[in-house]
Amino acid sequence: MKDPQMAVNPVPRARLSIPEYAMALAHVASLRSEDPFRKVGAVAIDFDNRVIGTAYNGLAPGYNAAPDFWSDRDDRRKYMLHAEVNLCSLFTRGNVRLVACTTKPCTSCMQMLCAYGVKEVYYRDDYPESEANLIAERYGIQLEQLIDYPQVATSMDQIQ
Numbered sequence: 001m002k003d004p005q006m007a008v009n010p011v012p013r014a015r016l017s018i019p020e021y022a023m024a025l026a027h028v029a030s031l032r033s034e035d036p037f038r039k040v041g042a043v044a045i046d047f048d049n050r051v052i053g054t055a056y057n058g059l060a061p062g063y064n065a066a067p068d069f070w071s072d073r074d075d076r077r078k079y080m081l082h083a084e085v086n087l088c089s090l091f092t093r094g095n096v097r098l099v100a101c102t103t104k105p106c107t108s109c110m111q112m113l114c115a116y117g118v119k120e121v122y123y124r125d126d127y128p129e130s131e132a133n134l135i136a137e138r139y140g141i142q143l144e145q146l147i148d149y150p151q152v153a154t155s156m157d158q159i160q
């Protein structure tokens with residue numbers, strides 16, 4: 001039988017790096033997404049390592065979709081505001097150093113992060129259709145995959 005204290009605090013680890021911290025927060029933000037097919041979270045960190053904001057993909061603020069809205073996976077796509085779009089609505093150009101996204105930014109979102117002057121972008125899940133790598137390379141933005149960060153344990157994890 002497991003030590004109950006160990007179930008709550010599994011393995012002590014070193015202090016989180018700023019990218020790990022941002023990704024853990026982005027993961028939590030993704031849990032708020034209303035999209036049943038793809039949940040994406042994003043976090044912006046400024047030049048003093050402060051969290052500027054968190055965001056997730058979803059419909060326009062205040063819009064309440066009818067239940068059948070979600071029945072067509074492809075048709076919904078054009079209406080979804082990407083997490084990075086919602087995130088960039090929270091700050092002005094030049095105020096954010098680092099963005100963490102749970103999915104690699106699509107081509108359009110990577111262009112937007114460039115326009116906002118973001119210097120470093122971390123993502124967890126790959127998105128092969130994206131041309132983010134070419135955009136980042138050309139404009140000198142650091143783009144890295146980051147998968148090793150503390151995951152949020154569910155209640156089921158803790159009782160097993």
Ligand SMILES: [Zn+2]
Nearest residue numbers: 082105106109
């Ligand atoms: Zn996008």
